[in-house]
Amino acid sequence: MSNQDITLKVEDLHKSYGSNKVLKGVSFEIRKGEIKIICGPSGTGKSTLLRCLNLLTPPDRGHVWLEGEEITDAGTDIHKVRQKIGFVFQEFNLFKHLTALRNVSIGLEVVKGIKKDEAREIALEQLRKVGLEEHAHKYPGELSGGQKQRVAIARALAMNPVIMFYDEPTSALDPQLIGEVLDVMKKLAKEKITSLVVTHEIGFARSVGDEIMFMTDGRIIERGPPDEVILNPKHEVTRNFFRNITRLYERSEQ
Amino acid sequence: MIWKYPLLLRYLLYIAEGSVWTFGLVGGGLLIGFLIGLSIAVGQVYTKTAKPFLDAYVWFFRSTPLLVLLFLFYWGVFPALGRKLSPLACSIVVLGLRSGAYQSQIFRGAIMSVGESQLMAALALGMSEIKGVLHIVLPQALRISLPGWSNEYAILLKDSAICFALGVIEILTRTRFVVMAAREALIPYFFAGVLFLVLTHVGTKLVQIVYERTKIPGLIWRM
Numbered sequence: 001m002s003n004q005d006i007t008l009k010v011e012d013l014h015k016s017y018g019s020n021k022v023l024k025g026v027s028f029e030i031r032k033g034e035i036k037i038i039c040g041p042s043g044t045g046k047s048t049l050l051r052c053l054n055l056l057t058p059p060d061r062g063h064v065w066l067e068g069e070e071i072t073d074a075g076t077d078i079h080k081v082r083q084k085i086g087f088v089f090q091e092f093n094l095f096k097h098l099t100a101l102r103n104v105s106i107g108l109e110v111v112k113g114i115k116k117d118e119a120r121e122i123a124l125e126q127l128r129k130v131g132l133e134e135h136a137h138k139y140p141g142e143l144s145g146g147q148k149q150r151v152a153i154a155r156a157l158a159m160n161p162v163i164m165f166y167d168e169p170t171s172a173l174d175p176q177l178i179g180e181v182l183d184v185m186k187k188l189a190k191e192k193i194t195s196l197v198v199t200h201e202i203g204f205a206r207s208v209g210d211e212i213m214f215m216t217d218g219r220i221i222e223r224g225p226p227d228e229v230i231l232n233p234k235h236e237v238t239r240n241f242f243r244n245i246t247r248l249y250e251r252s253e254q
Numbered sequence: 255m256i257w258k259y260p261l262l263l264r265y266l267l268y269i270a271e272g273s274v275w276t277f278g279l280v281g282g283g284l285l286i287g288f289l290i291g292l293s294i295a296v297g298q299v300y301t302k303t304a305k306p307f308l309d310a311y312v313w314f315f316r317s318t319p320l321l322v323l324l325f326l327f328y329w330g331v332f333p334a335l336g337r338k339l340s341p342l343a344c345s346i347v348v349l350g351l352r353s354g355a356y357q358s359q360i361f362r363g364a365i366m367s368v369g370e371s372q373l374m375a376a377l378a379l380g381m382s383e384i385k386g387v388l389h390i391v392l393p394q395a396l397r398i399s400l401p402g403w404s405n406e407y408a409i410l411l412k413d414s415a416i417c418f419a420l421g422v423i424e425i426l427t428r429t430r431f432v433v434m435a436a437r438e439a440l441i442p443y444f445f446a447g448v449l450f451l452v453l454t455h456v457g458t459k460l461v462q463i464v465y466e467r468t469k470i471p472g473l474i475w476r477m
Contacts, residue, residue: 056377083380093375097394097470107379110389141471159379 005032006068007163007194008053013062015045015052022048023059024218030163033192037205037226040215041241046198047090049215050165053196054085067162083111086156086164090172092148094140100127100151101136104158112159126154130184146177150184157188164188166197200245202230214238265432266445272425273449279345279414279424284407286350291357296387298358299365308358315355320416323348328420341420349417353410360406364399365391397468404461408454415450425449 008030015023022045030036038046051057053064055071055078064072071081095103104123108114114122127133130150140148149169156164166185170178182204189195189208199205205212205226212229214222214237222229222238230246233239294312297304315323328344339347368391376386418427429446433439 054378056374079377079380079382082378085378087375087378089371089375089378091371093371095372095375095390097390097397106389107381110385111380139471155379 006030007032007034007066008196009063009065010053011063013049013052013064014060015048015057016060022218023052025062026215026218026220027062028213028220028223030194030196032194034210035189035195035197035208037209037212038196038198038215039200039202039205039212039241041237044216045218046215047167050087050167050196050198054082054087054165056082056087079111083159084162086153086159086161088149088152088156088164088166088169090168092140092145092152092172094148094151094155096140099137099139100132100143100147100154103140103151104155107155107159122158123154126158127151129157129187130154131180144177145173146180149173149181153181153184153188157193162194164193164195166195166199168198168200170199170201202226202242202245202249206230214241216241261436262441265436265442269425269428269432269442269445270449272423272428273453275342275422275424276411276414276453278342279349279417279422280407280411282346283349283353283410283414286347287353287357287406287410290350290354291359292361292392294354294358295361295365296392298362300383300387312355312358315352320348320352320413321419323352324417324420341417341422345414345417345420345422349410349414353406356409357403357406360399360402361395363402364395367398368394397465397470400461400465400468404458404465407457407461411454411457412450 006029010029011027013023013026014021026045026049028036038049040046048057052059055076059072062072063070066081066084070076071078094100095106098106101120101123104126105116105119108119108122109116124133124136127136130153132147132150132154135143135147135151140151143151153164153169169185170181173181178201182201185195185197185204186208197204197209209226211223212226213220214229214233214235216237222233222235229238230242233242294308297308318326324345327348328339328341332339332344372390372394373383373386376390377383381389414424415426417424418430421427425446429442432442436442
């Protein structure tokens with residue numbers, strides 16, 4: 001496997017807020033087309049990790065390479081880096097004053113300098129992909145949570161990123177709306193769109209994840225194929241975590 | 255009494271014409287205040303180095319009586335700068351400087367209520383901070399600030415009357431002339447009061463119409 005195939009490489013990443021050490025040396029890599037899942041209890045630095053990786057939060061120490069280029073280098077153009085990373089937030093963060101269509105097209109126009117008409121076409125195409133073409137004219141306030149998150153995915157995809165980050169994309173949704181978002185994410189996974197997904201949806205993890213990384217207390221303590229980590233975890237913490245999740249999962253399945 | 259004065263109608267028209275000067279004062283003051291206020295608000299929310307200076311500006315102009323500011327700038331600051339302004343121009347500048355301090359707090363509150371997550375989403379798309387503020391934060395913040403801003407219009411309109419002290423021939427100055435000439439106070443002052451009332455009402459209604467027209471479903475609540 002050549003270096004060309006490694007989309008994201010993270011080495012010994014550290015981040016503290018004051019005396020609170022959130023990340024204590026995280027390392028991993030993602031090859032092109034891979035879907036990696038990050039699981040772990042809340043407050044263990046999963047969101048901070050994603051935000052450090054696209055430099056929304058500057059990491060204290062460590063290195064990150066995106067397509068072979070070190071983005072933790074002092075001279076990096078962080079706006080260029082972020083263009084290449086599609087970011088989907090837990091709370092959607094759609095631009096509230098813009099229609100679904102404009103939410104998707106504004107990045108193309110303002111960041112990439114694409115002409116309005118062309119940006120509109122691309123945006124419509126992306127909305128079609130997430131099944132929301134007929135809602136293109138609606139404002140976020142007029143959409144359901146699931147629809148909002150699908151628009152947010154379309155907005156990120158429209159920029160044609162080399163990797164997608166999902167930060168607990170279904171955690172803010174009502175149970176009956178989770179499915180539509182996961183369906184879109186599964187569809188994208190089948191298209192081999194390189195992704196890093198923070199989620200507790202173990203069904204999703206098992207069906208499309210290439211690897212699960214289990215994080216606790218600022219470190220990745222266990223990693224491996226989803227089935228193995230979920231069904232046969234080595235660590236006590238991991239075992240408890242997945243036992244609880246599975247129990248919840250089964251309850252909601254009934 | 256007033257019926258002794260057949261000139262009454264002409265007197266009242268003369269007062270009403272003062273609206274033009276009042277509009278000049280309020281329009282100019284609001285515009286200057288808007289530019290200053292918006293810049294200060296953005297600076298206060300997004301910068302660390304400029305913030306103490308901006309805070310000091312706001313503190314100064316909010317804690318000094320308007321009349322003192324008018325005299326200070328007309329007799330003191332501008333002559334000291336070697337550039338004596340006309341009473342009208344000086345009044346507009348002072349109203350603008352002061353309104354900027356008040357408007358900045360309206361915009362600051364509005365920007366903060368838009369929330370950090372909107373800017374974060376803009377940055378995540380690859381926008382620069384400036385583009386994010388221009389394209390994402392301000393369009394929302396300006397809409398949110400409209401109700402507070404219409405209040406600023408109403409206040410500035412009434413405050414503008416104090417510019418009679420520099421001899422700007424706006425509504426109040428003219429009313430005083432009429433009172434002196436006609437030796438009748440009740441009707442001219444009453445008329446001036448009604449005039450301000452009408453201007454306040456019409457102006458705030460206009461802002462309200464703009465607010466309704468630019469309302470985004472799910473973004474803002476009613477005025």
